[in-house]
Amino acid sequence: MIIALNNTEFKELIETFEKFKFNTGTSCKETIKIEPFSYKYIIYLDEEKVEIESNSRDIDTFFNKIHTTSEIKNRKRIKAPNVCLKDVIEEEFHVNLWRLEECQK
Numbered sequence: 525m526i527i528a529l530n531n532t533e534f535k536e537l538i539e540t541f542e543k544f545k546f547n548t549g550t551s552c553k554e555t556i557k558i559e560p561f562s563y564k565y566i567i568y569l570d571e572e573k574v575e576i577e578s579n580s581r582d583i584d585t586f587f588n589k590i591h592t593t594s595e596i597k598n599r600k601r602i603k604a605p606n607v608c609l610k611d612v613i614e615e616e617f618h619v620n621l622w623r624l625e626e627c628q629k
Contacts, residue, residue, distance in 0.1 A: 526554045527567070527590065527610075528619060535583045538563065552617070565590050569612055571601065594621075 526549075529537065541549055541558055549556045557564040563586045564577045576593050578586040594609040601607055610621045 525613075525617060525619060526551050526556060526565070527594065527613060528621060531584065531587050534587050538583045538586075567609075567613070569616055572599075574609060 526534070526537070537549070538556070538558070540546075541556070547558050553568040555564075555566040557566070561581065562578045563581065563583075564575060565586075566573065566575050576590050578589055580586075594613070597606045597608045599607050599609060599612055601612065613619065614621055
């Protein structure tokens, strides 16, 4: 999953897309779009489509924005209201993003 990549892997992925002039990369239910002045991350969940867009073409800022946005507890779910996007992704895709995050430090 794209969201499970660490900062270095994510940066290498984006740089590879740019090097080969790819505008879009897709993995499972995730998409990265490279636009003229920004990047966009899209993930398709069972109950919603989430889009996170950068304000610039700075890869580190974009990576941080995805993970900062993912930690905000603003998802309204039937089973558990007020959960964060990372919790939803972990539940739907059966991955442990928190463990990956700890390994990256």
